[in-house]
Amino acid sequence: MGRVGKKRSIDLGFRLGTGAFALVLVVIVCAIGFELTRQSMLSIEKFGFDFWRTEVWDPVAGQFGALPFIWGTLYSSLLALAIATPIALGIAVFISELCPNWLRQPLVFLTELLAAIPSIVYGLWGIFVLVPAVRAFETSMPSALRQLPMFSGPPLGVGMLAAGVILAIMVIPFTSSVAREVLKSVPAAQREGAYALGATRFEAIRAAVYFARTGIIGAVMLGFGRALGETMAVTMVIGNNPKISASLFAPQYTMAAVLANEFTEADTELYLNALIEIGLVLFVITLVVNSLSRLLIWSMARPARQDAAAVVVPAAESAA
Amino acid sequence: MLQTAVPLPSPAAVPSLPVAPAPAPDTAAKITASGLDFYYGPRRVLEQITLQMRRNEVTALIGPSGCGKSTFLRTLNRMNDIVPGARVEGSVVLDGRDIYAAAVDVVDLRRRVGMVFQKSNPFPKSIFDNVAYGLRINRMTRSREDLEGRVEASLRSAALWDEVKDRLHTSALALSGGQQQRLCIARALAVEPEVLLMDEPASALDPIATQRIEELIYQLKSRYTIVIVTHNMQQAARVSDVTAFFWLGRLVETGLTTKIFTAPAQKLTEDYITGRFG
Ligand SMILES: Nc1ncnc2c1ncn2[C@@H]1O[C@H](COP(=O)(O)OP(=O)(O)OP(=O)(O)O)[C@@H](O)[C@H]1O
Ligand SMILES: [Mg+2]
Numbered sequence: 001m002g003r004v005g006k007k008r009s010i011d012l013g014f015r016l017g018t019g020a021f022a023l024v025l026v027v028i029v030c031a032i033g034f035e036l037t038r039q040s041m042l043s044i045e046k047f048g049f050d051f052w053r054t055e056v057w058d059p060v061a062g063q064f065g066a067l068p069f070i071w072g073t074l075y076s077s078l079l080a081l082a083i084a085t086p087i088a089l090g091i092a093v094f095i096s097e098l099c100p101n102w103l104r105q106p107l108v109f110l111t112e113l114l115a116a117i118p119s120i121v122y123g124l125w126g127i128f129v130l131v132p133a134v135r136a137f138e139t140s141m142p143s144a145l146r147q148l149p150m151f152s153g154p155p156l157g158v159g160m161l162a163a164g165v166i167l168a169i170m171v172i173p174f175t176s177s178v179a180r181e182v183l184k185s186v187p188a189a190q191r192e193g194a195y196a197l198g199a200t201r202f203e204a205i206r207a208a209v210y211f212a213r214t215g216i217i218g219a220v221m222l223g224f225g226r227a228l229g230e231t232m233a234v235t236m237v238i239g240n241n242p243k244i245s246a247s248l249f250a251p252q253y254t255m256a257a258v259l260a261n262e263f264t265e266a267d268t269e270l271y272l273n274a275l276i277e278i279g280l281v282l283f284v285i286t287l288v289v290n291s292l293s294r295l296l297i298w299s300m301a302r303p304a305r306q307d308a309a310a311v312v313v314p315a316a317e318s319a320a
Numbered sequence: 321m322l323q324t325a326v327p328l329p330s331p332a333a334v335p336s337l338p339v340a341p342a343p344a345p346d347t348a349a350k351i352t353a354s355g356l357d358f359y360y361g362p363r364r365v366l367e368q369i370t371l372q373m374r375r376n377e378v379t380a381l382i383g384p385s386g387c388g389k390s391t392f393l394r395t396l397n398r399m400n401d402i403v404p405g406a407r408v409e410g411s412v413v414l415d416g417r418d419i420y421a422a423a424v425d426v427v428d429l430r431r432r433v434g435m436v437f438q439k440s441n442p443f444p445k446s447i448f449d450n451v452a453y454g455l456r457i458n459r460m461t462r463s464r465e466d467l468e469g470r471v472e473a474s475l476r477s478a479a480l481w482d483e484v485k486d487r488l489h490t491s492a493l494a495l496s497g498g499q500q501q502r503l504c505i506a507r508a509l510a511v512e513p514e515v516l517l518m519d520e521p522a523s524a525l526d527p528i529a530t531q532r533i534e535e536l537i538y539q540l541k542s543r544y545t546i547v548i549v550t551h552n553m554q555q556a557a558r559v560s561d562v563t564a565f566f567w568l569g570r571l572v573e574t575g576l577t578t579k580i581f582t583a584p585a586q587k588l589t590e591d592y593i594t595g596r597f598g
Contacts, residue, residue, distance in 0.1 A: 196399065197430070197453060
């Protein structure tokens with residue numbers, strides 16, 4: 001009786017302890033939100049919800065609106081996602097399913113190396129290599145295409161396209177290594193089950209990818225989370241112009257970039273508060289994106305619990 | 321280890337390491353393995369296996385763990401091809417043609433030689449889509465009605481239809497273990513195989529579910545050539561016509577199940593089925 005009682009109390013203590021750690025996480029998130037709100041009170045009071053939908057960012061006139069930055073952040077991140085996802089999944093499938101054994105480790109090492117390169121180095125590479133390449137691509141584009149709103153504007157090199165490409169390159173290692181792990185965790189029985197029914201190699205791989213789909217979405221969302229918050233490299237190639245444009249060639253701006261660029265220059269209280277509110281907006285958007293992806297994964301996993309439990313579902317990383 | 325219910329006659333002692341006697345040629349043989357050697361890398365795990373598996377019969381493969389039963393079974397539909405470093409020597413002839421010949425279409429071979437695994441492995445899809453999977457990838461149906469008809473027929477053959485007909489479009493993973501295993505059998509039957517390989521299909525199931533699988537095997541026998549691996553001696557005695565006893569990568573003895581379980585020719589076989597080792 002005593003031993004059982006002791007075991008129970010250890011069990012209870014363990015649950016309370018781990019519960020407390022979980023609670024700390026919630027408290028930290030709330031504290032960040034609270035502090036960001038408190039520090040941006042001036043701006044919140046002055047602009048209210050208009051802050052979210054005003055296009056003007058004019059520190060001299062004291063007019064602040066976050067819309068160009070929200071636009072730029074979402075545009076560049078989605079563009080990066082569109083470029084990175086197929087490539088990253090291709091790499092993951094190649095490494096985990098197709099590549100000969102001797103090539104596997106070197107490739108894994110290479111992708112991990114890409115992930116370890118500091119953002120600023122990507123930025124430098126962006127300025128010296130990517131931007132001229134993008135400029136050359138832009139000038140070589142036939143003028144008929146240049147009429148489209150997506151490709152309008154002077155071929156500067158710096159701009160949305162360069163930002164999207166550099167973000168994609170930075171995101172690929174993360175998405176592909178998580179997707180690779182997820183594919184690795186697919187039981188061999190799934191592939192063999194498909195083969196046994198007369199599947200080709202391609203069809204068996206498709207069965208494995210389907211089995212791992214929730215985890216793969218997690219991998220993609222992880223990449224999205226990273227792209228949303230990435231600062232340095234984007235700041236160096238996006239052109240830093242707070243002007244909404246659909247054009248891939250137009251210089252634009254992101255939330256993280258404006259924070260990095262202007263924080264030290266904020267000479268009025270309102271300016272500073274507006275910048276912090278941008279941080280708040282980024283924080284909220286990141287939270288919303290992560291929650292939505294959780295919801296998506298959860299709703300897909302619900303009718304098929306067994307498989308969802310079998311693969312790791314990575315948490316999309318908070319970027320703010 | 322399970323004891324056989326059948327009383328055994330006094331053993332005829334056979335001292336030397338036994339070698340399977342080559343069975344007489346049989347025209348009813350569906351698959352014949354001859355002189356089969358199998359290697360995982362440098363390691364030989366099957367040695368000179370010669371075995372015939374006949375139409376409309378159940379052949380049971382028995383033997384202690386690690387003796388190569390699964391490996392042998394997997395050579396029959398070339399499932400070992402996907403294992404890196406695996407190598408086969410000798411021949412496996414299906415309907416008069418060597419399945420390891422260069423011209424053989426492995427995908428089509430695997431459709432003709434179906435397989436059910438030890439642990440049920442349904443796809444994380446609906447019950448319907450699981451059974452339809454093989455039909456779809458092999459483009460075996462002409463219309464939606466055709467597809468639905470074949471799915472129903474397969475589920476009926478696997479004795480699962482009545483239990484799932486009202487929830488065909490719910491997840492297969494919500495089924496019980498025994499139902500999932502029958503679903504995997506239905507999925508294998510859907511693509512109209514000629515041979516059905518079963519690797520311990522009931523080892524993860526309770527006695528009632530096991531009995532259902534055994535009844536099913538008995539019914540399916542009239543239409544297929546069945547090869548089953550089992551650790552359960554009574555099961556082998558109940559469901560099979562022919563039993564092959566494997567030991568350390570060799571085929572020690574093969575013969576009619578009634579004979580193997582009542583008057584085995586080899587001492588080793590007798591020791592194994594009476595539970596003296598293994
Ligand atoms: N993929 C593999 N790579 C290397 N060796 C393997 C592999 N699979 C099986 N083996 C070895 O081959 C031998 C035969 O294995 P196999 O799975 O065929 O035995 P089994 O008779 O089916 O055993 P069990 O009754 O435990 O299922 C074993 O010694 C095993 O260790
Ligand atoms: Mg086995």
